[in-house]
Amino acid sequence: MSDISLENALSTPTSRRRIRAFDAVVMTLLMLALWQAIGSWTKGVAVSPPLQTFVYLFGLLRTGMFWDHAAATLAAFLLAFGLSALIGLALGLIFGIRRFAGEVAEPMLAGFYTIPKVTLYPVVLLVFGLGMSAKVAFGVMHGLVPMTLFTLGAVRNLPPVLIRTAKVLRLSPGRTMLWILVPACLPDIVNGLRISFSLSLLGVLIGEMFSSQRGLGFLLVNGMAQHNVPLSTAVVTVIVVVAIAANTLMLRVGGRTARRPNP
Numbered sequence: 001m002s003d004i005s006l007e008n009a010l011s012t013p014t015s016r017r018r019i020r021a022f023d024a025v026v027m028t029l030l031m032l033a034l035w036q037a038i039g040s041w042t043k044g045v046a047v048s049p050p051l052q053t054f055v056y057l058f059g060l061l062r063t064g065m066f067w068d069h070a071a072a073t074l075a076a077f078l079l080a081f082g083l084s085a086l087i088g089l090a091l092g093l094i095f096g097i098r099r100f101a102g103e104v105a106e107p108m109l110a111g112f113y114t115i116p117k118v119t120l121y122p123v124v125l126l127v128f129g130l131g132m133s134a135k136v137a138f139g140v141m142h143g144l145v146p147m148t149l150f151t152l153g154a155v156r157n158l159p160p161v162l163i164r165t166a167k168v169l170r171l172s173p174g175r176t177m178l179w180i181l182v183p184a185c186l187p188d189i190v191n192g193l194r195i196s197f198s199l200s201l202l203g204v205l206i207g208e209m210f211s212s213q214r215g216l217g218f219l220l221v222n223g224m225a226q227h228n229v230p231l232s233t234a235v236v237t238v239i240v241v242v243a244i245a246a247n248t249l250m251l252r253v254g255g256r257t258a259r260r261p262n263p
Helices: 002-010 013-041 050-060 064-097 099-114 117-128 132-156 160-168 173-184 186-211 216-225 229-258
Strands: none
Touching: 013 050, 050 229, 064 099, 064 132, 064 173, 064 186, 064 216, 099 132, 117 132, 117 186, 132 186, 160 173, 173 186, 186 216, 186 229, 216 229
């Protein structure tokens, strides 16, 4: 009886939240300990220790220079992520409905996804030049494919009755996608957005490292070139914190959409 009571107590929403919070605290402490160990082992040559990094970051956040670079990265990322999400969603829905087109496009997209995008750097520069357009192109190249593949797989796994119902109701293709496919595929679409978010951000940062003089990626490379380890470590810390926070938020949204009843 006591085991059943304990199991019921641990299965309550409050208990689950406490367990997740405890796990997050433990994981954060372990990461900080590992970070401190690496910083001490390298004597601050490769990675600055946590305390030194946070002190430097606090001062960096008070400068206008940092926020100018952060604004440049944010503008490029929002555009790249928006294009990746919208185009990837549209392509995934179209390829999912049109089976033959999806069977042809899926291996091509998967093959492109495996190519290291850095190898396409000369082509991107030749087509888009330096600046914002090249950064956005790098971001879209990274984030478009996973969004398309996630949506494509979600549409393929839908019950065929949904498509037949849309045909019986004589819905247009646009209304079929908007009213039936998107709500039914919402959990997988959110997961695709989560992956696309991370990869679009990665692509934008890579673009800033190679083809820009503004942005957090440029600031990171500049710190490495000047052997300014605290600067490089502080920029990486900001990027990691933002990525973890965004992924955590999208995981929660994805969990809530997965618990919703299917239409």
